[in-house]
Amino acid sequence: MRNGKGLSAVKFIVLMGFMSLFSDIVHEGAKSISGPYLGLLGASATVISLTAGLGEFIGYAFRMISGYFTDRTKRYWLITFLGYTLNLLAIPTLAFVGKWQLAVLLLIAERFGKATRKPAKDTMMSFAAKQVGTGWGFGLHEALDQIGAVAGPIFLAIAITLKNGDELLRYKFSLSLLLVPAIISLLLLTTARILFPKPIDFEKTPSAKTKNLVTKSFAWYLAAISFIAAGFADFPLIAYHFNKINVVSASLIPLFYSIAMGTDAVAALVFGKLFDRRGLMVLMISSSLSAFFAPLVFLTRNLFVISLGVCLWGIGIGAQESILKAVVANLISIEKRGTAYGIFNTIFGLAWFLGSFLMGVLYDRSLVALVFFSVLMELLSIIMLLFMIKSNQ
Numbered sequence: 183m184r185n186g187k188g189l190s191a192v193k194f195i196v197l198m199g200f201m202s203l204f205s206d207i208v209h210e211g212a213k214s215i216s217g218p219y220l221g222l223l224g225a226s227a228t229v230i231s232l233t234a235g236l237g238e239f240i241g242y243a244f245r246m247i248s249g250y251f252t253d254r255t256k257r258y259w260l261i262t263f264l265g266y267t268l269n270l271l272a273i274p275t276l277a278f279v280g281k282w283q284l285a286v287l288l289l290i291a292e293r294f295g296k297a298t299r300k301p302a303k304d305t306m307m308s309f310a311a312k313q314v315g316t317g318w319g320f321g322l323h324e325a326l327d328q329i330g331a332v333a334g335p336i337f338l339a340i341a342i343t344l345k346n347g348d349e350l351l352r353y354k355f356s357l358s359l360l361l362v363p364a365i366i367s368l369l370l371l372t373t374a375r376i377l378f379p380k381p382i383d384f385e386k387t388p389s390a391k392t393k394n395l396v397t398k399s400f401a402w403y404l405a406a407i408s409f410i411a412a413g414f415a416d417f418p419l420i421a422y423h424f425n426k427i428n429v430v431s432a433s434l435i436p437l438f439y440s441i442a443m444g445t446d447a448v449a450a451l452v453f454g455k456l457f458d459r460r461g462l463m464v465l466m467i468s469s470s471l472s473a474f475f476a477p478l479v480f481l482t483r484n485l486f487v488i489s490l491g492v493c494l495w496g497i498g499i500g501a502q503e504s505i506l507k508a509v510v511a512n513l514i515s516i517e518k519r520g521t522a523y524g525i526f527n528t529i530f531g532l533a534w535f536l537g538s539f540l541m542g543v544l545y546d547r548s549l550v551a552l553v554f555f556s557v558l559m560e561l562l563s564i565i566m567l568l569f570m571i572k573s574n575q
Contacts, residue, residue, distance in 0.1 A: 187384060191309075191310040191319075192194055194250060194315070194384070195322055195323050195377075196326065196521060197370065197373055197374045199322065199325070200370055201367055202367075203326055203367075204364075204367035204402070204557055205266065205269070205327075205330065205364075205367040206443075207330040207337060207363040207367075208273050208360045209334075209335065210268070212273045213439070214335035214429060214436040215356070215435070216230075216234075216418050216438060217419065218421055218425050220285055220286070221425065222423060225282040227542060227545055228543065230422055231422075231541060231543075233286045233418075237296045237418070238289045238535055238538065239532055241275065241291055242532065242535075244294060244298065245300050245301050245528055246521075246528040248301050248302065249305075249524020249525070252423075253520040253521045256382075261298060261302040262303050263299075263375075264300045265300065266295065266301075268291060270367055272292040272295060273364070276354075276357045277357040297323070301527065306381040307319065307320065308511035308519060311323075311386045311511060312385045316507075316511045317453070317454035317457030317508045319508075320454055320504040321505075321508075322454070323504075324450035324503045324504045325341045326444070327447075328446045328447035328541075329447065330363075331439075331440075332534040335437065335443070337356075338357075338436050339435075342355075349432060353368065359556060366418070382465050397406070399513060400522070402569045403509060403513070404525070404529045405569075406567045408529055408532075408533040409560065409562040410498075410530075411530045412490075412536060414472075414534070414556070416534075417495075419440055420492075420495070421439070423480060423545070429485065429488070438489070441496070442495050442496035443496060445496030445497055448500070449500030450504040453468050460510075462567055462570065466567050466568075468501035469501065470564060471497050473556075473557075475494035477557070479491035483558040498560075499543060507523070510522050510526050536558065541555065542556065
């Protein structure tokens with residue numbers, strides 16, 4: 183990081199981090215209330231969980247195609263712009279629908295936009311992260327990103343609280359305000375494109391070409407992240423649970439999401455830096471910690487215990503958004519990295535979809551069964567990581 187290229191890489195990461203900050207105000211803010219909002223429009227717990235899972239699956243599955251075209255065309259910026267435009271503008275439009283079916287379509291469209299831009303953006307970020315340490319680079323971006331994830335729910339909580347009218351009207355008003363940070367995010371993305379037209383130049387020493395994309399190590403890694411994703415409940419289901427048991431008021435639910443995102447930001451920095459020094463063992467530690475969020479969140483009414491569970495959930499998200507991407511950057515060469523991110527995200531999304539759907543079904547039948555499934559999946563991921571480490575020896 184002493185050379186000019188390293189300093190430029192940091193500037194790029196920070197600028198993209200601020201762009202993501204405003205982007206996260208939009209979609210993470212909306213995510214913090216999407217469960218209750220769909221409920222107010224008439225959706226059931228199963229529909230809410232299915233929407234979250236299906237949205238993630240579609241959002242992740244298309245990344246395989248997007249990643250392939252990223253590698254083939256090298257049009258990193260164009261693909262990123264197209265994705266962000268759909269990703270950001272779908273959310274404010276939620277304020278103008280009156281049926282849960284239309285709201286579901288918009289939430290899925292938002293995920294589709296993210297799928298379009300994600301492999302291209304992650305690949306550009308990996309070029310810069312290689313200059314400063316992949317764990318630290320992705321962790322720094324994630325920490326800035328999560329400032330928006332914290333601010334978004336707080337912003338919505340304030341808007342919902344101050345707005346007069348029934349609960350549905352207040353939710354609609356708050357969603358309409360998200361158009362402002364959406365526009366700011368697109369302006370910052372434009373600035374990054376002007377200042378850094380060729381991010382691929384950051385990677386000073388290209389890694390050796392990967393002959394076979396799916397190596398034994400990558401295969402074990404895909405198995406590990408599948409279990410991580412399958413056992414990780416999406417926040418709309420958690421928010422729905424809080425609303426249903428009436429332990430947290432509607433206006434305070436976004437604040438719990440802010441707590442998780444704040445923990446996420448700190449965890450991304452700490453575990454990202456440790457990953458550069460200690461490798462996969464750090465991912466195993468973070469998975470062990472986050473494995474026990476489910477019993478603390480779903481099996482108690484104590485606010486302190488629930489808050490601790492939300493923090494453990496945030497640690498898991500921080501690891502997913504920093505370390506998981508860093509591992510791919512270390513395993514795969516430049517030529518196939520976009521495709522690798524596409525495969526990684528598709529497998530992750532499929533597992534997330536199946537796990538989210540099953541947890542939604544289990545929620546309507548047995549909270550104990552839901553918790554058992556969640557903890558089991560996270561612990562199995564640790565076993566897969568051990569096999570991955572062994573395969574490298």
